[in-house]
Amino acid sequence: MINLKNVTFKWHKSDSSPTLNIKGLVIEKGEHIFLHGPSGSGKSTLLAILAGINTATSGDVTLLNQTLNKLNNTKRDIFRADHIGIIFQNFNLLPYLSPLENVVLGCQFSKSRQQKALSQSATLNTEATQLLNALGLTEQNHNKNVAELSIGQQQRVAAARAFIGNPEIIIADEPTSALDTQNRESFINLLFKQANNSNSTLVFVSHDETLKPLFDRFIDLISLQEQV
Numbered sequence: 001m002i003n004l005k006n007v008t009f010k011w012h013k014s015d016s017s018p019t020l021n022i023k024g025l026v027i028e029k030g031e032h033i034f035l036h037g038p039s040g041s042g043k044s045t046l047l048a049i050l051a052g053i054n055t056a057t058s059g060d061v062t063l064l065n066q067t068l069n070k071l072n073n074t075k076r077d078i079f080r081a082d083h084i085g086i087i088f089q090n091f092n093l094l095p096y097l098s099p100l101e102n103v104v105l106g107c108q109f110s111k112s113r114q115q116k117a118l119s120q121s122a123t124l125n126t127e128a129t130q131l132l133n134a135l136g137l138t139e140q141n142h143n144k145n146v147a148e149l150s151i152g153q154q155q156r157v158a159a160a161r162a163f164i165g166n167p168e169i170i171i172a173d174e175p176t177s178a179l180d181t182q183n184r185e186s187f188i189n190l191l192f193k194q195a196n197n198s199n200s201t202l203v204f205v206s207h208d209e210t211l212k213p214l215f216d217r218f219i220d221l222i223s224l225q226e227q228v
């Protein structure tokens with residue numbers, strides 16, 4: 001599903017050492033991965049490489065048999081829209097749109113994801129409503145401006161947007177940082193339920209090691225890069 005080979009990444013050509021240097025990483029279909037590492041170690045950078053937002057400086061990043069670094073920007077954008085749902089560390093929601101509108105936007109750039117969403121519900125709005133309900137955002141909040149929601153509620157909108165149209169890969173960057181312990185576990189259970197429903201592969205980043213036992217596999221970014 002995901003395969004990294006001899007991947008390095010530098011933010012600037014002149015950087016003396018790369019931000020990331022990964023000999024090898026293989027993630028199987030349907031795996032739930034917990035990616036951990038200190039602040040500044042490159043977790044968000046790695047997720048952006050997996051999502052094709054950043055391109056590896058050297059090496060191959062292959063997802064679903066497509067080598068992302070060999071695609072041009074347009075093809076990479078299409079690949080991302082079709083196959084990857086992303087919950088960003090800062091959510092990247094559009095504040096003056098409603099939760100429903102933000103969730104529908106999640107499949108705006110992908111015909112195949114729209115079709116998948118429409119195979120489950122009569123309209124994209126209905127599918128978005130169901131996802132928001134499933135993630136625990138009550139209907140009275142579905143049509144407000146996103147900016148009026150609490151951070152925890154915005155995290156649920158970001159998750160629903162990532163899930164619309166059942167992408168094969170879900171990438172989540174600190175999606176539970178604003179939730180209390182109890183809400184955190186229930187949010188993760190909802191995340192797993194959605195991921196299992198569509199047999200998605202989940203790559204999840206968090207500082208919170210207490211979440212580790214809930215996942216299939218734990219990857220420490222520092223020790224991953226020490227492998228030779």
Ligand SMILES: Nc1ncnc2c1ncn2[C@@H]1O[C@H](COP(=O)(O)OP(=O)(O)OP(=O)(O)O)[C@@H](O)[C@H]1O
Pocket residue numbers: 011019037038039040041042043044045046089
């Ligand atoms: N847009 C950017 N341009 C240049 N350098 C960047 C950029 N974004 C991140 N970096 C650098 O890359 C390194 C890794 O940053 P990254 O955001 O991936 O860390 P992180 O592990 O996600 O940290 P955190 O846990 O705080 O979110 C840091 O040294 C950071 O300064």
Ligand SMILES: [Mg+2]
Pocket residue numbers: 043044045089173
């Ligand atoms: Mg980060």
